[in-house]
Amino acid sequence: MKTVRPKKHLGQHFLTDLNIAKAIADTVDACPGVPVLEVGPGMGVLTQFLVTKDRDVRVVEIDRESVAYLNENFPSLRDNIIGDDFLRMDLNALFGGGSFVLTGNYPYDISSQIFFKMLDNKDLIPCCTGMIQREVAQRIASGPGNKSYGILSVLIQAWYNVEYLFTVYENVFNPPPKVKSAVIRMTRNDVVDLGCDEKLFKRIVKTVFNQRRKMLRVSLRQLFGGVVPSAAFFDSELMTMRPEQLTIQQFVELTNAVEAELEKTAQCKP
The missing domain is CATH 3.40.50.150 (Vaccinia Virus protein VP39)
Known part of the structure; x- marks a missing residue:
């Protein structure tokens, strides 16, 4: 051969x-x-x-x-x-x-x-x-x-x-x-724990980059299954940004904020 x-x-x-x-x-x-x-x-x-x-x-x-x-x-x-x-x-x-x-x-x-x-x-x-x-x-x-x-x-x-x-x-x-x-x-690198839910982190990254031209306050809505998040959730400065502007640490912060809001909306469901 x-x-x-x-x-x-x-x-x-x-x-x-x-x-x-x-x-x-x-x-x-x-x-x-x-x-x-x-x-x-x-x-x-x-x-x-x-x-x-x-x-x-x-x-x-x-x-x-x-x-x-x-x-x-x-x-x-x-x-x-x-x-x-x-x-x-x-x-x-x-x-x-x-x-x-x-x-x-x-x-x-x-x-x-x-x-x-x-x-x-x-x-x-x-x-x-x-x-x-x-x-x-x-x-x-x-x-x-x-x-x-x-x-x-x-x-x-x-x-x-x-x-x-x-x-x-x-x-x-x-x-x-x-x-x-x-x-x-x-x-x-030296990271052993992202400081957030890793599965949710991946889900958020993929979700917002699939609508990369939209602000986060728009692209993140689909994560909540039709439930409207609180006004306070959207008041964050991060929500006016687009995904390509966020650092890794900001994605971690965003993940923690989304997780907290998901827990709140879950409690509000009948």
Whole structure:
């Protein structure tokens, strides 16, 4: 088996520049000694550099042709090549339930889903690095006041410090994608408790950014199921703001305010 045919339905764009591949692989060095899980290794362009590091490396690949190629070309890694769908995997079953660095040249069409899974397993993943569509990387790294600041920005930055490392251009892929790519690194911050209900925090972030042009006093109404919140609730200065203006801490404050108001409205129901 010489090469793997890139498959459009899997969003495969194989990186061909070895210098860039090595630079991406080296991003895991921010978390020394921690095992590594690579998602979507394809023909192993990153893998070849990851396996030279003094740590346990495993790869997960959904494409059977790629799995066969990896088994043939990386015999020392054979027991650690997992033919599975990362999005469906139980990550606690990896590395004996211990933590690991997540990395890869992620398929563009599921990169957001990969990062939502990372957030669901944030206690297992102290560091996540890799290459994604540049627009998504900019969104993740963006701060309040920017048009690209959104759901991913808030939910990820609540738990991770984000670094936009470098841009990768289309001509170093086979086949070339129609968009530019970027390499990012997300490292767990010191937050262990947001200081609010985490599920409600997620719900509020998604709700208000789905109506990002509206003031919070408008977009938040749907959370109350037809019950009208008190006038005092809408008197807060936060209610005149739009979601892209809020910091993480302000979203925490908003979550606590909404939770208190939901409790009040629940008591008023017959």
